[in-house]
Amino acid sequence: MPSTLLREQIAELSAQLAGRPLDASLDTWLNAQHGAGSSTYERLKQSCEAGVSGGWLCDRAGGGLRYGRIFKPAPDLQGFSVDVVDMQDIAGPHHTHPNGEIDLIMPLDEGAQFDGRAAGWLVCPPGSAHRPTVTGGRALVLYLLPEGSIQFTR
Numbered sequence: 001m002p003s004t005l006l007r008e009q010i011a012e013l014s015a016q017l018a019g020r021p022l023d024a025s026l027d028t029w030l031n032a033q034h035g036a037g038s039s040t041y042e043r044l045k046q047s048c049e050a051g052v053s054g055g056w057l058c059d060r061a062g063g064g065l066r067y068g069r070i071f072k073p074a075p076d077l078q079g080f081s082v083d084v085v086d087m088q089d090i091a092g093p094h095h096t097h098p099n100g101e102i103d104l105i106m107p108l109d110e111g112a113q114f115d116g117r118a119a120g121w122l123v124c125p126p127g128s129a130h131r132p133t134v135t136g137g138r139a140l141v142l143y144l145l146p147e148g149s150i151q152f153t154r
Helices: 003-015 024-034 039-054
Strands: 060-062 065-071 080-091 095-097 101-107 120-124 128-130 133-146
Touching (some): 003 065, 024 120, 039 080
Antiparallel strands (some): 095 128
16 A cells, blocks of 8 residues: 555654654754755655655645545554645645644745745644645645644634
């Protein structure tokens, strides 16, 4: 199954995240150790692009977005769920992160940004909220949610 490789890649990364608080220091560490240009980043981006082109990733559509939860929270993923969203010059639905959120930003168009950030990682602490927004083109965003916890607001 094509998703097996991606799951292994995320499990390897999430093992390094176990027990770490979702805060600014984790954001800095992820971008320093696994940021744009690193082998971790390039492998994850390649797997996500292959999944989208293969039709098994971002296989749902709504509100101008293509998306999909590919993995539910599991022990091998350190309790994270994994979603991938394909966004182009759009703001998604507003939501809160009861336990925080870790985002991997993978621009497909040069200059595309997610919530004002270029390629790399964005860590949203527990209790934070946003309307996820891609500007400047198209990007894939991989979301790691502790315990799969997300609350959409109206």
